[in-house]
Amino acid sequence: MPSRIKIEPHLSLQELEQGYRKAKQGIEKIHYQVIWLLAQGKRTSYVSHVTGYSLSWIYELVRSYNRSGAKMLGDQRQHNRGRKPLLDDQQLALLYQRLQSPPDDQGLWNGVKVAKWLTQLLDRTISPQRGWEYLKGLEYRLRCPRPNHQNSSCLEQNEWKNQLAEKKKRFNKNIPTRTFKCGLRMSIV
Secondary structure, eight states, X not given: OOOOOOOOOSSOHHHHHHHHHHOOSHHHHHHHHHXXXXXXXXXXXHHHHHHXXXXXXXXXXXXXXXXXXXXXXXXXXXXXXXXXOSSOHHHHXXXXXXXXXXXXXXXXXXXXXXXXHHHXXXXXXXXXHHHHHHHHHTTOOOOSOOOOOTTOOHHHHHHHHHHHHHHHHHHHHXXXXXXXXXXXXXXXX
């Protein structure tokens, strides 16, 4: 028969019960319940069935509680610092400067070209998606006009715009407008 899990006496049974009853967050409440039940001598399989936690997670929770005490109970995700950024401030400034001049092929900057440049800078493979994210993060905009259609004619476009303006004036003349008499000259009495 396997031995029972040993719980370090950081908190008494009454303190564990109070922590369980007073916990406002669900994760913290279940963590207190797990430690409280195990401190009472309940079997791990019973605690797993009652709380819905797997045996491996219960063992991990007990290990962290035995190591650090009650401060490890509850949701600890807010203490995660997250991943270190790919570029520090100096490298980001270097990228910004590089984006001010055209790329080596004299085209336009895109995610693939930025990723290739970052790969050379960092000596590791950078995906094109990451290059695009840095372009958008630096609020980079394409600096070329929108291409014109092959069959478009500037002369025809200007004629059409002028005709449209004339039609609009004629159309607006035919719409009756009502003038309201109100303001200072209007008498209420």
